[in-house]
Amino acid sequence: MxxxxxxxxxxxxxxxxxxxxxxxxxxxxxxxxxxxxxxxxxxxxxxxxxxxxxxxxxxSGKSGSSAEPPRGAVGKGDLAVPAGKRGAPATLTVYEDFRCPGCKQFEDVFHKTVNQLADRGRMRVEYHLVAIIDGNLGGTGSVRAANAAACAQDAGKFRAYHDVLYRHQPEETRDTYAKNARLIRLADKVPGLNTAAFRTCVEDGRHDGWVRKSHADFNRSGFPSTPTVLLDGKSIYGPDTPLSPNKLKRMVAAAARG
Incomplete structure (x- = not known):
């Protein structure tokens, strides 16, 4: 080659x-x-x-990104809605979700007693609004209802509207309270609540961020579920701690005696 x-x-x-x-x-x-x-x-x-x-x-709300508390909110971070007189000898703390069936059961049994004790100055109530069911089942009804309740607090009508929401609570799996129109119609059951200011507050989601902040605080607390009910910081309601209206009255009386 x-x-x-x-x-x-x-x-x-x-x-x-x-x-x-x-x-x-x-x-x-x-x-x-x-x-x-x-x-x-x-x-x-x-x-x-x-x-x-x-x-x-x-x-879910146009202005709900900021954690604006409702009028008169108290406690750390202004995360509680108060009912009753300041300086009462006992404080009942309630963590609740307006979509929660267990919370409705507690309200059905105890709301009359709780309101009486608060009205008589024997006990102050601090409500913390959370959104467990939204997280567990999806939807926004827990946040929407809590925002509407905070709007009612702005109008000085929290407790009456709070009780209306529980009386008309939908089935847990139905996210009825996600509709602002439904929440506004329920305000008709509270004299003087369904005003332009209330409707704007609900539709704008003015307190959405505050509700989410309250829910995050609940998650950090370590409490397992709603309702969580504390009397002067001690858990008094649950499967292992049976409670009745009369027992609650006795406990509050004992707290007043010191």
Missing amino acids: SQKNRQGKRSARERLQEQREKDKARGKRKRTLGMVGAVIAVLAVAGGVGVFATKANQD
Whole structure:
């Protein structure tokens, strides 16, 4: 074989090797771009979900991103709505969710006694509004109802509207209280509540951020469920701590005696 032929074959082999290297590099670039494209697609989908979730929260109330407490809120961070006289000898703390069936059971049995003790100056009540059912079953009814109750507090009619919400509580799986129109219609059952100011407060979600802040505080507290009921900081209601209206009266009387 002549030197010229050997050089021609070597050059052909070299060109083939070079082409293979180029093809290999091109394939690697395609795989890399494909992976990048997949990552971008995943991020785009995740971003879409994030925007949707954020929009859903925003749609529940136009101004609810700030934690604006209702008028007269008390306690750490202004997270409690008070009922009864300041300086009463006993304080009942109630963590509740307006969609929670257990909370309705507590209200059905105890609301008359609780209101009487508060009205007579024997006990002060501090209500903390949370949104457990929204998290467990989905929806926004817990937050919407709590915001509406806070709007009622602004109008000085929290307790009456609070009791109306429990009397008309929907089934746990039905997110009826997610509808502002329903909450506003229920305000007709409280004389003088359904005003333009109340309707604007409900529709704008003025206290949504405050409700979420209250719910986050409840999560940090370590309490397992709603309702959580404390008398002077001690849990008094639950499966292992049976309670009756008369027993509550005795406990409050004992607290007054010191």
